[in-house]
Amino acid sequence: MPGPAAWATTRKPSCTRSADTRAAGRNSSSTVSPGPVATDPWPADDGVAATVSRATGGDPSMVTEGAANAMVTGRFSQPAEVADAVLFLAGARAANTVGTDLRVDGEFVPTWWPTDAA
Numbered sequence: 001m002p003g004p005a006a007w008a009t010t011r012k013p014s015c016t017r018s019a020d021t022r023a024a025g026r027n028s029s030s031t032v033s034p035g036p037v038a039t040d041p042w043p044a045d046d047g048v049a050a051t052v053s054r055a056t057g058g059d060p061s062m063v064t065e066g067a068a069n070a071m072v073t074g075r076f077s078q079p080a081e082v083a084d085a086v087l088f089l090a091g092a093r094a095a096n097t098v099g100t101d102l103r104v105d106g107e108f109v110p111t112w113w114p115t116d117a118a
Helices: 004-008 048-056 060-069 079-090
Strands: 017-021 026-034 101-104
Touching: 026 079, 048 060, 079 101
Parallel strands: 026 101
Antiparallel strands: 017 026
């Protein structure tokens, strides 16, 4: 059963596409990092929403709604969207895409850019 720390995680499929960069003497790979995905680990009786709601005294449907609202897209990623990212990295169109992490999370994990402090 997932604990409250599982809030930002669902199934973590990852695609690692190794690109052999022998000329540079190193291996580099690209990955897919999905955020919350509309799969069983969220709505199940022992899933993420139920676990977080028990820990916080909330309602599972409100936990799920809150997670969706925390994303710029306002919804969970669909399994097919994660699969499309994996297929892209595994395909010829990404042959020169090396050492990148392709996030499919609706910006659930925000990206902050550093600013120059004067």
